[in-house]
Amino acid sequence: MKGIIFNIVEDVVADAYGPAAWDGLMAATGLDGGYTSLGSYPDGQLFDIVGAASAATGMAPPQLLRMLGRNAMPKLCERYPHLFDRAADARSFVLGLNSIIHPEVRKLHAGASCPHFQFTQGERQLMLGYNSPRKLCHLAEGFVAGLADHFSETIAISQSRCMRDGDAACHIELAWS
């Protein structure tokens, strides 16, 4: 997992729970917590942090990840505005994930393993097929919610299938009203 994710999570946590919260999480997990955006860190550390945050806040991990994802969007936009300029709306941004966004990520982080999404389009719907051993589907849901905020759209987000329930892949359903 690239350091930028940890940086963003730290910012979101600080915004939501105050300046001492991150330090508290580091103490709880025993991690030393020095994350530079370009570095690579074990995935397990992120899960540890989420676990500790869940214990501290009483929020279940899925809900927590959704919150993190949603609040992460404005920060990603601030940091990488050129990735957001290209898309006219949430749908085009999402459809550009495989062909525009993730290749940009790989330009900076040569070995980054970004998940590949399968798209199934309807007139006012979009289904993202997500299949990654990290099983961060709830974070993805949060990101989409953040996109909806950014583009001022109303998107209903649900999962019809989930790897955490034993399915082969997660099907994240987006519905525009």
Add this chain to the structure above:
Amino acid sequence: MKLNTASDIVADAEDLVLRCERLERDLAREKSARRDAEKIAEAGLRALYLEQERLKLVTRIASYANQCSSPLAALRYAVDNVRDAFDWAIGNALIATGGAGTEQLEAADIWSLRDPEQYFAFVEATRGLSARPGPCAPGRLFNDPVPLWVPDVFSQCGFTRSAAAGRCRLRSSIAVPVLLGRELVAALEFYMHDSRRPEDARLEILLQIGDQISRVFDRQRNAETLVRNATTDPLTGLPNRAALEHLCNTLFPCNRRPDDLKLALLYMDLDGFKLVNDTLGHAAGDTLLVAMAQRLSAVVARFAARDAVEAIMLARLGGDEFAVVVKADHVQAVAPEIAAAIHACLEPGYRIGNSDVHSQASIGIAYDRLDYAQIEELMRDADVAMYRTKSNRSKSEGPGKTSIFTDAMRAEALHRLELEAELRAAIEAGAFELHYQPIVSMADRAIMGVEALVRWRRDAETLVMPDVFIGLAEASGLIVPIGTWVLREACRASVRLRRALAGRAALYVSINVAAQQFQQPGFVAQVRDILLETGADPALIRLELTETSALAKPDYAQHTVRTLRAMGVRISLDDFGTGYSSLAYLQTIPFDTIKIDSCFVRRQTERDADWSIVSAVKLLADSMGMAVVVEGVENEFQLGELREIGCRYGQGYLFDRPMTEAEVVRLFA
């Protein structure tokens, strides 16, 4: 032991607060410095990545150019790779022609397009382009041989493609010179939608690429000098085009009196040559050419021995084209004899490897006339006559044919050019309409589906039938955009029919796909896109392919048909029995339906009927699990017999003629 007084404690606390504030400021500064460092690192990584990609691009092109002997191939490779690497909209190549004072850049018909359909108008506008030296790119490269970036193409004085560029929403362009020493030999042109100035590094790379390509030109020029001095075709040993032209010039009488008109030119084109190349490979094609050249030489030698023949020569013009020039008394009697002898000598087959190959010739003859001022006119008219013979051949014809040039043919050739231009305009305007002919279940005449048939809407009163323009479309490649239009429109119609007939019937729409269209590399993706775009249900779409589609590249055909069927679309084999009828591919390509051509039905009458072929095809289809649709059912007698044989589905005037979409819906009212 020092005791802390209350004021000491307060002072300590104040110290701590100050320390905290200081630490927070230090922390903020560190964070900020770290952010800056990360930004710098990210910028560096991105720049490195771009640099590596550019290097790979130049290396790839240099590598290809090094082992490439054809400048056109090198240009094509470069145009493709550069356009793709920088994600530009359009790339094309031009070749410099003409000598000092008349130099110009001519479009070389080498294209790379991000989206073929969107940029059709610009491609067509560039097709006949000749760019003279001048202020407008690419002609500007003659005087200014550096990569030229034009931020706004419309502001150029003398830009003849403004309208097309506007339609395609192009904004800026880059023209790249290919220089041999100081001479401009070719150019690359790229067009894009935005006006961002390219970095100098990028222009530098384009110049390097131009340099690599120029080396291929250099090599070819050296080779050409050698060839030009030779007058023999290396493959067959026959005189080449240069030798023919030389002899013709010598034989062309300067005194133009009726008695002096003893010259005839026979141009011939071999049929089936392309098929041999495609199916057996180029080595086999070469073997065939050599064998044919030997037979032709024997014929020509026989005529050379005649007293009446003053001069006669056989030459290979290139590809599968040959020519015979003959000067003789009563040449208008001799030339047809020569043509007949050629047809006879080419009639027996050839054994190439393990295959038996047959090939005939299409011959055009032109006689010298008083009103010819130059030998080139005679050559041009022989070519026109040959083309006439070629295009008159139907699929099921026998031995080769000969045509003798008449003025009507030239008029026809001009007419053909005009028709082609009109057709291109029609494609741009989408001036076509679809009519639909029902395909019925012959037991109860229930309509199962409709075949979409294209018509060209030339003007408000004129609807042109396909037999007028399809042949021309296939010869010029325009069948591909027409076919795409038909595919899209038929899918849209399918959706409308589904809605209009909901609950009453579920008709399928059967769409003809030309072999050229089928063989386009992006065909499957295009079908998928059109289905998505129009919302058509693949289960209600049938694609009709001809045998030619399957034959040229059977593996590709098999893979493509499988992929299409996996999408839910069904595939029919059209005009079965009328083409090359090689049955081997039926084993490997999973067609759903065979359409029996109308020629097997139309000629059957009560007094004189032979259904053996139809029966055989029906048996074949049954054993392979394919459905059968019989085309051209015209009367009750035919219907009865076909039902006896067991054929279930039919199409033809007995049931319904082709009709508009509205009329189809009315049938169910």
